[in-house]
Amino acid sequence: MVNDANYNAPMTTFDPTSTATGTPLNAHTACPCCGERSAQVIANKDGKTGDALLTVSCNRCGLGRIDPLPSDQELADWYATQYRQAYKSAVQPALRHVLRAGRNAQWRWQWLCQNTDARWSDTDLRSQRSLDIGSSSGEFVYLLQTLGFQAKGIEPHAGYATYAQSMLGIPVNNSTLQQGLASETASSLDLISMFHVLEHLAEPVAALRTIGGKLKAKGLLYIEVPNATRLCSPDYMFFRAHTLYFTGPTLRHLLETAGFQLLAQSPDDSDNLSVVAQFVGGEGAESAAMAITDASHSLVTAHRARRWLPYLVQQLQDGQPLRKWRTRQEEKRSAAQYANGLALLDDLYGKKAA
Numbered sequence: 001m002v003n004d005a006n007y008n009a010p011m012t013t014f015d016p017t018s019t020a021t022g023t024p025l026n027a028h029t030a031c032p033c034c035g036e037r038s039a040q041v042i043a044n045k046d047g048k049t050g051d052a053l054l055t056v057s058c059n060r061c062g063l064g065r066i067d068p069l070p071s072d073q074e075l076a077d078w079y080a081t082q083y084r085q086a087y088k089s090a091v092q093p094a095l096r097h098v099l100r101a102g103r104n105a106q107w108r109w110q111w112l113c114q115n116t117d118a119r120w121s122d123t124d125l126r127s128q129r130s131l132d133i134g135s136s137s138g139e140f141v142y143l144l145q146t147l148g149f150q151a152k153g154i155e156p157h158a159g160y161a162t163y164a165q166s167m168l169g170i171p172v173n174n175s176t177l178q179q180g181l182a183s184e185t186a187s188s189l190d191l192i193s194m195f196h197v198l199e200h201l202a203e204p205v206a207a208l209r210t211i212g213g214k215l216k217a218k219g220l221l222y223i224e225v226p227n228a229t230r231l232c233s234p235d236y237m238f239f240r241a242h243t244l245y246f247t248g249p250t251l252r253h254l255l256e257t258a259g260f261q262l263l264a265q266s267p268d269d270s271d272n273l274s275v276v277a278q279f280v281g282g283e284g285a286e287s288a289a290m291a292i293t294d295a296s297h298s299l300v301t302a303h304r305a306r307r308w309l310p311y312l313v314q315q316l317q318d319g320q321p322l323r324k325w326r327t328r329q330e331e332k333r334s335a336a337q338y339a340n341g342l343a344l345l346d347d348l349y350g351k352k353a354a
Contacts, residue, residue, distance in 0.1 A: 019044040019054060022300050027056050028068035032204055032244070033254050036060035039067070042245070042299050047235040055238040055245065057299045061253055064228055064245030064299045066238075069202045075243070076156065076176045091159035093137040095335035095344060096328075101139040102348045108195065108274075109143060112222055115264035116276060125149050128190040131214070133180070134197035138164030138172050139345060145170055146349045149191075154180030167341050177207060184214045193222045196272075198251075199242045208258035212279030221260060224274045225251060229302035233311050237303070247298050248273055 019025070023041040030037050039056035042064055046053040054067045093101070113120055120128075125148035132141045135153025137160050144151035152171040155161040161174035173180050177197075192211055201207050211221060228237060228245035238245070246254075248268030252275070255262060260277035315321060338344040345351075 021304050022297075024059075025056070029065075031058040031061060031063055032065065032069065032202065033063045033250070033257055034058065034061040040297050040300050042303050043238040046239045047237060048239040051240075053238065053240055057297045061250060062247065062297065062299070063250045063254065066240065066243050069243055072176075072178065072202055075200070075202060076178075092163045093160065093341070095338060095341060096331040098137060098139065098341040098344055099331050099335045099348070101137060102143070102345050104195075105140040105143045106348070108140065108193075108222075108224065109147075111266075111274060112220075112276065115274075116220065129188060130191040130193065131180075131184065131189050133177055133192065133194045133211075134200075135164065135172050136160050137341070138168045138170050140193060140195065141170050141172060142168045142345055143349055144191075146351050163341075168345070169342075177201070178210075181210050181214060186213050187216050187219075189214050190216055190219050191222065192219070195224045196226065198223055198254075199225050199244045199246065202243050204244060204254055205258045208255065208260065212259055212281070215279050218278065220263070221255075221277045221279065222274075223251075223255075223277070224272050227269070227271055227273050228299055230269075230271045231311070231314065232306065234303075234306040234308055237306075245299055246273060251275060 019041045021041055021043065025039060025041060027037050027039045031039070036058050038059040040059065041054065042057050043055045044053070045051065055064060056067045057064050128149050130141075130144050130149045130151045132138075132144075132151070132153040135141050135155045136157075138153055138155075141151045141153040141164065153164065153173065154175055154177060155164065155172050156174070156176050158174050161172045164170055164172035173183070175183075192215060194211075198204060208221075215221065225246045226242075227247065229247055248265070251273050252262055252265065255275065255277050259279055259281045261280045262275060262277050264274075264276040266272070266274040335344060338347070
């Protein structure tokens with residue numbers, strides 16, 4: 001059970017029967033991308049706890065969000081102490097989670113290389129400076145460091161940041177996004193990565209513009225977020241820890257509104273949406289802010305289509321339960337061979353002992 005005790009964003013009492021999926025309403029807080037208040041209801045409860053939680057789709061740009069949005073301070077207080085153990089049931093990662101995160105880090109690096117015209121193969125990586133925002137237990141930071149990057153991270157959870165520092169010996173700053181970025185010099189970074197972070201923010205445009213100011217002229221922003229229209233159970237998608245919900249079009253629109261130019265992107269039907277972008281500044285932001293990109297409410301349509309019986313039948317037909325069980329067992333067996341996370345990642349990344 002998720003403990004949301006330290007994150008209680010102000011919520012106006014509402015009647016679930018009057019907030020069915022597709023119901024039009026004027027939201028308590030404006031859309032953080034385009035400023036529109038008119039919206040449609042997507043869901044009216046937290047899928048993990050069953051508590052009342054209103055999630056809406058913007059009438060102007062289609063971005064999904066919880067309503068009302070929490071303040072930055074409320075989010076910072078919760079993520080500093082509660083988030084990792086609430087969703088992983090631990091203050092530091094289990095070895096099998098380190099293995100999974102390490103494999104994900106390798107896949108993400110491969111995707112970046114494949115989608116940036118082999119940019120990194122012609123570059124002396126020892127001259128490249130990177131920052132991973134929301135670096136968790138540090139697997140991607142450690143991979144980049146192994147490859148030669150001057151790599152560091154920002155992680156708001158004290159336990160996971162301490163693990164990355166003490167176990168992996170990497171510079172992961174235990175701070176909020178705002179605090180961590182404030183310590184970075186303008187136009188100093190070649191790569192900033194954010195994996196499953198953007199959906200946790202309340203003021204994404206301001207955050208992205210600050211991030212853009214820290215990138216060099218040809219620096220890259222690499223983002224991955226969950227696709228909120230993907231196939232899942234009726235109760236899986238919407239919960240308090242995620243403040244924002246993205247489709248391919250709304251993710252692109254948000255980045256353009258913040259002044260970024262898209263260089264590469266994953267297909268819109270991917271389970272996770274990946275993009276690489278460069279910061280170009282104000283002109284892109286002004287034109288994007290005037291556009292209406294997706295008022296079709298694809299999040300509402302997708303949520304209406306989620307039903308338990310079709311979902312379970314699809315899962316069984318695809319062999320998902322057995323596949324997931326086998327994957328977990330393989331992760332446990334493989335991770336059990338190692339004394340600690342450092343030894344595991346060194347072997348996974350092919351790092352030679354000094």
